[in-house]
Amino acid sequence: MSFLSYRTPPKVADKSALELERKTISESSFYIGNNWLRKNRFGVWEARLSGKPFEIGAKYGILAKELIQQQEIVFVNDFSKAVPNKLKQFFLKHLIGLFNRKLDKHIPIEYLLEIYGGSFANSREFNSIAPAYLRVLNYHAAHDIGHALNDYQLVGCTSFSVKGSKTKDGQIISGRNFDFYSGDEFAKTKVISFFEPEQGHKFASLSWPGFSGVVSGMNVEGLTVTMNAAKSTLPRSSKTPISLLGRELLQYASNIEEAIALANKRDVFVSETIMVNSAKDNATVLIEKAPKQSDSFLPQQDVVVCANHFQSDRFASSDLNVENIEQSDSIYRFNKMKQLLNESEEVSSLRAADILRDRNGTNGEELGNGNPRAINQLIAHHSIIFQPGKLKMWISTEPWQIGEYLCYDLNKVFNLQEVPTNDIDEASYLIPADPFIKTKEYHDFITFRNLKFKINDFIYGFSKSAIDEHEEITFVNSNPNYYEAYMILGMYFKKLKQYEKAKVYFHQSLDRIVSSKEEEEKIKALIKKCK
Structure with missing residues (x-):
């Protein structure tokens, strides 16, 4: 890959974190001091990471070295299968290298340091593509590049938020399906990470090994972040990867006003809606980002739905958005989600799971299983439910969102004083598997x-x-x-x-x-x- 225009990795005065030793409790449980990585009974990895940016990355790399290396093998193999022609691979690699040559200028230094610290875990096997740091940096922009080239064909997500008359205590309950599909192997290894950065808020994020960005997460201030792709023009140059903007919001925003202000500071590659729920405001905002503009949509209703088209005044009637609504499946899922929520007198976490698992069309019409018109397309990397006022979040387990949803209480996890040897999820709040799995x-x-x-x-x-x-x-x-x-x-x-x-x-x-x-x-x- 052509990275001749790239700068070198950020300077780090103290690299002693790379010399930390991983202690082994079992073949699926490790720790370094009060940082740890462990696999739970459902096969989901749980990690707690703290310290300065480079230190967090280094610890993550040491704890999850094998997972990170395997995930990169899967990623490279998926790329090779998607683009089997060697000449096209060569051209695309150099094109991405040229396109992303100034990527680091659009990423906060603390995330560059964290990515650099983690990159020492990556195998030398792929150094012919690029040095590890530059590879991992580009992986954090892969979602954006893939979105631009495929018009979100891999990321047709649906999310919602309800409050007031729609919930028992009037507080927010929110859910989303992250319908990002890049092969079964890529989705196989999931990590829920509990970050305690030196600056900013503690937060939890659900993604994959070695990923510093955020696609679904919540911080201890009761602020949640999820994102939905929208139709976009082809970007002309690199900007801030959307997942790293999501990370910045979780780490530094405690309410909607702060989230909007932070989001407006960054330019992005492609069009994306960031759904932000705030326990402090008991409100939801859709921050709509496009490569050259942004807007915020702050509905006053108790029900908010987000699919893959824009809703704000600035973007709703744009030619690109109107074309997207007419041509894609976004508006169908949007209307189906509204129907399910309007039919629900009260939405609990259990009802939220039922909604996110729905496989039928509007008015119950038969779509066939796997249809992109469905809320549950049976491709989700993960599904997640938030109750930000209580700092609780539920994450799906395999397969897709059909397995059990595990509940985590952020207060309890961040208050753990020792490396856990027992389950850290809230067993009494577990949502059972979808009965569909036994049919x-x-x-x-x-x-x-x-x-x-x-x-x-x-x-x-x-x-x-x-x-x-x-x-x-x-x-x-x-x-x-x-x-x-x-x-x-x-x-x-x-x-x-x-x-x-x-x-x-x-x-x-x-x-x-x-x-x-x-x-x-x-x-x-x-x-x-x-x-």
Whole structure:
């Protein structure tokens, strides 16, 4: 990767943190002083990290070295599969290097130091791409670059906030699905990290190993941050990665006014909505950031919904936003979420989980499992529920948001005086797994998913393994209401130049509920190519 224009890593006077020794309690529990990393009974890693910026990064790297190295292997492999052509890989790497050559100028020095400290854990295996520090720095902008190149195809999230008449005590309950999908292996290892930085507020963040940014989190002031991608123009140069802006808000804001002021100080790569809930204000704001402008939407209602389009005065009627609403599935999920919340007399954490797990369309229409129109698309990296007034947060466990939701009380976790040897989540607040996981429909979906991967590998040239007639029938029968099952088989037979059979499947796809107008036009274009 071309990083000739990059500056060297930040200067660090004291690197003694790199010499700290990790102590082992078990094969899944480690500590350095009062900092620790442990795997809980549901397979989620829990970490507590404190100190100066470089020290936090170094400790995280030492504690989670194996996890960080494995996550990078997965990330690089996913990139190689997404861009299999070596020449295109070479071009894209150099393009990203050129694009991000001034990335460090848009990131606060404390986060550069933390990233640098953590980068010592990364393997030398990928030094041919770039030195570890520069690789990890770029990984923190990968969400933004991927969003720009794919128009948030990988990150179609839905979130909500309710209060007042919609909750038992009038205080906020908020939930979100982080529908970011970059492969099963990438989502396999999750870490809930409890940060105690030298400056600013303590906070908890749910993401993946070695990540300093925030996509979902809450601080001890009862301020929460989640983000939803919006349609964006292609950026011309690097700015502040949105996840590091999210980190800054959690670390330094205690109310909505402070969050807006901090967000307005930063320019970003791409368009994004940051949902901020504040226990102090008992209010929710949607901070809408675009590469050249920003605005804030502060609804006065008890119900606030966010999908993947803008709602503020500045952006709501813009050509790009109107096109997004017309072409994508965002407005459908937005309306479905509103319907679910309006039908709920009172939203508890349990009801919030039910809403985030909903797989049907508006008025209960059958979408098929996995449809991007659904609140639960069965792809979520994670799902999360906040009760900021009580400093409680629930995080999903595998698979997606179908498993149990674990509850953490931030006051209790940050008050731990010793390295924990018992569970640190609040067992009495655990939300049970979705009953869907025990049904035939769920197991049929797993069958569908496995066959989908096999067929797509054939379509896109990753495999020469074709499917037989039995697999063809099984694929459709395992998810009969989902348009994509028929679209994929249409693409499969088009690849085999069996055009008449391909057209039959494409038309059957259009007979079902297609996720968006954009997707519908894609299917119609494929039919025209079947000649």
